[in-house]
Amino acid sequence: MNEGYRVISIRDVIIEQIVQVARQQNKTLEPLDDELPLLESGLDSLCVAVLVANLDDQLDIDPFSGEQEIAFPVTLGDFIRLYEAAMV
Amino acid sequence: MALWDFIEAAGLPGHRFVGDATGEIHLASLKGGTSLADDIALFRGKSVLIRSAGQRPAVLALAELDGVARRLVLCPADLPPESLPGVIAEADVDVLLTDDLDAVAGLAGSAKVAPCGMAVRHTGVRPVRDTESEWLLFTSGTTGRPKMVVHSLASLTGPLQDGLKVSPDAVWSTFYDVRRYGGLQILMRALLGGGSMVLSDTRETLAAFLARAGALGVTHISGTPSHWRRALMSGAANAMHPDYVRLSGEVADQGILNALRQCYPAAQIAHAFASTEAGVAFDVRDGLAGFPAVLVGAQGGAAEIRVVDGCLQIRSNRLAQGYLNPAHAALRDADGFVDTGDIVALRDGRYYFIGRREGQINVGGQKVHPEEVEAVLNRHPMVQMSRVLARPSPITGAIVVADIVVQTLSEAMPDFQTISAQIMADCRAMLPPHKVPAMLRQVEALEVAASGKLVRPRA
Incomplete structure (x- = not known):
């Protein structure tokens, strides 16, 4: 049953989605690292909106929809941590 | 008389x-x-x-x-x-x-x-x-x-x-x-x-x-x-x-x-x-x-x-x-x-209906009429009906998504993934990015009201 099975981290899912959305929207991505400001990554706000919706569908997490106030993510690292925090 | x-x-x-x-x-x-x-x-x-x-x-x-x-x-x-x-x-x-x-x-x-x-x-x-x-x-x-x-x-x-x-x-x-x-x-x-x-x-x-x-x-x-x-x-x-x-x-x-x-x-x-x-x-x-x-x-x-x-x-x-x-x-x-x-x-010398004033979707301040997007979706030969709607987004207020009814009459039907890739390519070629549906969902049917018009849920 476990053949070909590997643990996919939230980080992997987010990075994969970013690459996919950028390709769909014809955007060229900067090299992705945690310090990179999200809106300088090559994604515009429409891309981020689509990314958030895709992640909601794939992970059933929308960290923006909760009751508590969140610090709006500035960098890619902030964005990933927001999802990691929402997961637990 | x-x-x-x-x-x-x-x-x-x-x-x-x-x-x-x-x-x-x-x-x-x-x-x-x-x-x-x-x-x-x-x-x-x-x-x-x-x-x-x-x-x-x-x-x-x-x-x-x-x-x-x-x-x-x-x-x-x-x-x-x-x-x-x-x-x-x-x-x-x-x-x-x-x-x-x-x-x-x-x-x-x-x-x-x-x-x-x-x-x-x-x-x-x-x-x-x-x-x-x-x-x-x-x-x-x-x-x-x-x-x-x-x-x-x-x-x-x-x-x-x-x-x-x-x-x-x-x-x-x-x-x-x-x-x-x-x-x-x-x-x-x-x-x-x-x-x-x-x-x-x-x-x-x-x-x-x-x-x-x-x-x-x-x-x-x-x-x-x-x-x-x-x-x-x-x-x-x-x-x-x-x-x-x-x-x-x-x-x-x-x-x-x-x-x-x-x-x-x-x-x-x-x-x-x-x-x-x-x-x-x-x-x-x-x-x-x-x-x-x-x-x-x-x-x-x-x-x-x-x-x-x-x-x-x-x-x-x-x-x-x-x-x-x-x-x-x-x-x-x-x-x-x-x-x-x-x-x-x-x-080009012709007026086109692009939608109803009250039905428009606001994507980050840019207006989208569902009907203008549906017109592009409906051009695909495998699309029988479509309905474009707003999906709430914490980033842009709303994004555009679409429900699609695919023709089932033809024998050699490509799968929905293939059809949706073609539809998305058409949309990207014909519409500005904020009007392109972020998601296409295949549905069996879309509700039509007794008046003969497509039922559009209001947010």
């Missing part, structure tokens, strides 16, 4: 009929005959509401009572029974005509209940018809309680002088309920033009209706684009062979026009712009979506059209007089124009 006078003037050959799923009635039998149980005196000068399960009893009652009653209130099949008391009070109804006495029990208030849709009996009487009856129609809006709009036989028959050449032997039909404006237009064409009328019937399936239309030799038929998409999906569209196919009530995009052209290669295909309030403004017969820009601002035509802030406005003698309830906003502006709420855009 009253409606019956027009019917008679067009000729009463024995084959002229009005039919629904329960059968046909020959119009000649109404000469000196009646489908009503009561004496015509009961209705003289009165406000009469017609609430029947079938459409045929309503049509016969209209033919008999126009010119006799002060007011005729036409209830479409889907008007909820619980709204009847309010309607009766608002329209000051004296007599409620029905073919189903049980269905209106306890709902008539002070109005007298009288049966309609009886077997036609001969009376030998020709009633005097010298009253200008008011015709009250319900708006076809899919949100909120529909409003009552005041028309007259003159405003309802105004659009018939549009140069369309029709044989007096024509057999007309419509997917619409003829108690709505879109359907009533077609009924008037049949009754005043000398033709027959095949009525749709909520008691039969779409395939059964199409088969009946074919068997009765329907030559002219109308419906909304949603009606037509469903007809094409039913697999029974080829049961009839019309000469004339008409679309109205929703935006006719190139996808549905092309599909109808393919299904009925010999038919004239026209799409009309009409609303309960504005009447028929114009029709387009060149098989292309949108309408020629020369129509806007043209003088001397039956209807004047102007575009203000991108919104289509109409002035003509076919406009409704107004809303019955004075509490509703005025239907016409100071210049006598009706604001349709339909947004149009000019491209």
Whole structure:
């Protein structure tokens, strides 16, 4: 049953989605690292909106929809941590 | 002249009929005959509401009572029974005509209940018809309680002088309920033009209706684009062979026009712009979506059209007089124009409908009309119907998503992933990024309201 099975981290899912959305929207991505400001990554706000919706569908997490106030993510690292925090 | 006078003037050959799923009635039998149980005196000068399960009893009652009653209130099949008391009070109804006495029990208030849709009996009487009856129609809006709009036989028959050449032997039909404006237009064409009328019937399936239309030799038929998409999906569209196919009530995009052209290669295909309030403004017969820009601002035509802030406005003698309830906003502006709420855009000498003013989606401050995106989706040959809607987004307020009904009639059907990749490529080529659906979802069917229009959920 476990053949070909590997643990996919939230980080992997987010990075994969970013690459996919950028390709769909014809955007060229900067090299992705945690310090990179999200809106300088090559994604515009429409891309981020689509990314958030895709992640909601794939992970059933929308960290923006909760009751508590969140610090709006500035960098890619902030964005990933927001999802990691929402997961637990 | 009253409606019956027009019917008679067009000729009463024995084959002229009005039919629904329960059968046909020959119009000649109404000469000196009646489908009503009561004496015509009961209705003289009165406000009469017609609430029947079938459409045929309503049509016969209209033919008999126009010119006799002060007011005729036409209830479409889907008007909820619980709204009847309010309607009766608002329209000051004296007599409620029905073919189903049980269905209106306890709902008539002070109005007298009288049966309609009886077997036609001969009376030998020709009633005097010298009253200008008011015709009250319900708006076809899919949100909120529909409003009552005041028309007259003159405003309802105004659009018939549009140069369309029709044989007096024509057999007309419509997917619409003829108690709505879109359907009533077609009924008037049949009754005043000398033709027959095949009525749709909520008691039969779409395939059964199409088969009946074919068997009765329907030559002219109308419906909304949603009606037509469903007809094409039913697999029974080829049961009839019309000469004339008409679309109205929703935006006719190139996808549905092309599909109808393919299904009925010999038919004239026209799409009309009409609303309960504005009447028929114009029709387009060149098989292309949108309408020629020369129509806007043209003088001397039956209807004047102007575009203000991108919104289509109409002035003509076919406009409704107004809303019955004075509490509703005025239907016409100071210049006598009706604001349709339909947004149009000019491209290459042609105006295209891009959507409803109130239905637009706001993506990060940029406006998207669902209909303009649907028009692109519907161009794909495997797309039968689509509905574009807003998905709330914490980032941009909303993003555009779409539900798609895929054709299932063809044998070699690619999977949805392949189709959606093609659709997305088309969208990216034809639409700016904020209008491109972020997600496509395959659905089995999309709900179409009784008015024939796609049901659009409101956020």
